Amino acid sequence: MSLYSPGETAEETGFSLDTLRYYEKIGLLPRVHRNASGQRRFSDSDLYWLALLRCLRVTGMPIAEMLTFAELTRDGGDDTFVERMALLKAHDRRIESQIAEMREKQRAIREKIAWYEDNIP
Amino acid sequence: MSLYSPGETAEETGFSLDTLRYYEKIGLLPRVHRNASGQRRFSDSDLYWLALLRCLRVTGMPIAEMLTFAELTRDGGDDTFVERMALLKAHDRRIESQIAEMREKQRAIREKIAWYEDNIP
DNA sequence: CGTTGACCTGGAGTGCACTCCAGGTGCCAA
DNA sequence: TTGGCACCTGGAGTGCACTCCAGGTCAACG
Incomplete structure (x- = not known):
């Protein structure tokens, strides 16, 4: 250590x-x-x-929520495992949908790039 | 219209x-x-x-950079196609690496979730 | 005719997550 | 012994991207 x-x-x-x-x-x-x-x-x-x-x-968790997690971890002992896990799982779902949204917007941006590519004067 | x-x-x-x-x-x-x-x-x-x-x-572009893009679009005409495209391409690369980093951190978070899963008292 | 409701303006205020600062301590190397 | 560096504190300041506010206009509805 x-x-x-x-x-x-x-x-x-x-x-x-x-x-x-x-x-x-x-x-x-x-x-x-x-x-x-x-x-x-x-x-x-x-x-x-x-x-x-x-x-x-x-991955975009706000400080306030990390604080909740920290408190559960610090004061809770094993009793809060389920709660902590739930918090992380909810966050994981948020990450997933954030990435999905970014991918979707990225597609549009790439279409725009392709359009420029085809229309360079 | x-x-x-x-x-x-x-x-x-x-x-x-x-x-x-x-x-x-x-x-x-x-x-x-x-x-x-x-x-x-x-x-x-x-x-x-x-x-x-x-x-x-x-996808996380700062306002200041969107402003650059807007100015190129507004004042530049076709002359700025290449420049605009470069700006979007650079942004596309940033999106890519952002997503990659999120995925990597997500993996760690999921490992933590799995650990809780296995250790629920 | 009155009162909603959607909109207008310039400018002030907000929330978040740091980041910086002034003035100070402790320790090591030259 | 003196310089430099890494660190300390409490508190103020920053940057970003909105968001809110007061006081007003306008058109339509009951």
């Missing part, structure tokens, strides 16, 4: 230093361990959690 | 009345025709253009 500096963690996870502090501040991250001089030292489990947050964020 | 009220246009395009006015104000839409009492009457070509804007927006 190793520990990571804020810089390493930012590098690893793709979040900025400020975002890491911000996430901790709003409670999206559990209190991060500090070394003797007060600097953050992220654990493997912090990194794992951050990776999951990254997945949720990139 | 028919004309559409703001309400109909909002309905049709999925943009709100306010957004329609906003887009006209910032120049994303050419000046929209008005009836005798000053109310907007959108044409078929306005609707066509709005549908294209919708595709770009939904």
Whole structure:
């Protein structure tokens, strides 16, 4: 079990230093361990959690909902497995329909590109 | 060639009345025709253009870039076909990589769901 | 004739998710 | 011992894309 500096963690996870502090501040991250001089030292489990947050964020989950998920995870224990799973499943369905919509719009854009292709003066 | 009220246009395009006015104000839409009492009457070509804007927006193109595209379309004539096409092609590539990233993150989320599934207490 | 309802304007306000800042600490290398 | 770097804090500021508001016009309906 190793520990990571804020810089390493930012590098690893793709979040900025400020975002890491911000996430901790709003409670999206559990209190991060500090070394003797007060600097953050992220654990493997912090990194794992951050990776999951990254997945949720990139796929468009709003912070408020990630917060709900974080709270279930932090305070709930096993009792909230079903609830957490439901939340992720709902999000998965949203991802699916987002991608479907993007594909549909992409088709229209490609038609437009093809039209230009055929009509270059 | 028919004309559409703001309400109909909002309905049709999925943009709100306010957004329609906003887009006209910032120049994303050419000046929209008005009836005798000053109310907007959108044409078929306005609707066509709005549908294209919708595709770009939904797929994540920033307003500033749509504005570039609008300016090329408005002022450029045929001379800008190549440029417009390049802009759309670049956007199409971005859509592609966005979808790829979403799919990748979705996989991780589904693994997490599966893990919960297997570990319901 | 009055009152809806859809629309008009310019400009202010909102929500989200960061991002930046000033002023400070701690530690290491030259 | 002095410079530089990575980090710390609370709080203010930013950018984007709308969204709302007050106060007004207009046309049609009962």
